[in-house]
Amino acid sequence: MDEKRQHARAPVLLEILWESAAGKYEARTSDVSLGGCFIDTIGQVAVGETISFKLQLLSGQWIELQGEVKYELPGIGFGVKFKDLSALSQKHLEAHIKTQE
Secondary structure (H helix, E strand, O other), X not given: XXXXXXXXXXXXXXEEEEEEOOEEEEEEEEEEOOOEEEEEOOOOOOOOOEEEEXXXXXXXXXXXXXXXXXXXXXXXXEEEEEEOOOHHHHHHHHHHHHHHO
């Protein structure tokens, strides 16, 4: 897993509801950045797959996102790169990450 991140990740546990071709799952993040996040889950995905998910911010607000699976650690989770991040979602993430620094 040799990756070059453009954005620093903030370690934070947030609730996630995600959906892929294999089904719907509840999970959590272990870190988040403006570019993506790591989702802690035993659910299975394929590298390159696009998933839809909702991320619950500490304020309790849910934001809807899509991401491409960049790598998987079976039985542990996977890394996602956000796709088509709206300006509003980016604003929410920026504010949230700033509070974690």
